[in-house]
Amino acid sequence: MASPAKQTSKNRHFGQSFRHALAGLVTVFRHEGNFRRESLAALLVFLAAAVLRVNRFSWLLLILAVLLVFLCELWNTIIEALVDIEVEGRYDVRAKRIKDMSAGAVLVAALIAVVCGVYVFFPPLWHLIGGNSWMI
Numbered sequence: 001m002a003s004p005a006k007q008t009s010k011n012r013h014f015g016q017s018f019r020h021a022l023a024g025l026v027t028v029f030r031h032e033g034n035f036r037r038e039s040l041a042a043l044l045v046f047l048a049a050a051v052l053r054v055n056r057f058s059w060l061l062l063i064l065a066v067l068l069v070f071l072c073e074l075w076n077t078i079i080e081a082l083v084d085i086e087v088e089g090r091y092d093v094r095a096k097r098i099k100d101m102s103a104g105a106v107l108v109a110a111l112i113a114v115v116c117g118v119y120v121f122f123p124p125l126w127h128l129i130g131g132n133s134w135m136i
């Protein structure tokens with residue numbers, strides 16, 4: 001997925017832009033342990049959804065929740081990289097604040113994903129263990 005050597009000019013066509021965007025995703029996947037863990041968690045969530053045969057709306061909810069977490073993790077990685085370029089390894093209290101707020105955004109996205117997961121999986125799991133139907 002290597003890009004043309006040392007390009008700094010604008011991409012000339014959609015294919016080139018798309019290739020660079022894909023290279024960006026591969027870079028995040030290779031270098032960010034959190035992104036890999038979240039990808040694994042997403043796979044398990046989709047596997048559980050398939051096994052429990054959840055409905056179309058639940059699939060939509062799960063896919064959007066997973067994409068939201070990926071998006072926030074991507075932005076978090078971008079912000080960390082920009083901060084690191086700026087401070088060049090020095091301790092800076094503003095760098096700490098920016099990185100911590102950025103990580104906070106990922107946490108909020110993860111909480112939204114957990115709420116979606118509970119909404120989707122609680123009823124079928126409750127049904128599976130024979131719980132009372134008035135609960136759901």
Ligand SMILES: Nc1ncnc2c1ncn2[C@@H]1O[C@H](COP(=O)(O)OP(=O)(O)OP(=O)(O)O)[C@@H](O)[C@H]1O
Nearest residue numbers: 034076080087089090091092093095096099100103
């Ligand atoms: N230059 C800096 N100045 C001050 N604090 C910093 C600096 N760099 C990092 N930190 C602090 O250290 C923490 C870890 O920074 P690092 O860049 O390693 O993030 P990370 O481990 O990749 O985070 P995440 O788990 O969100 O991906 C930050 O959340 C921040 O609190």
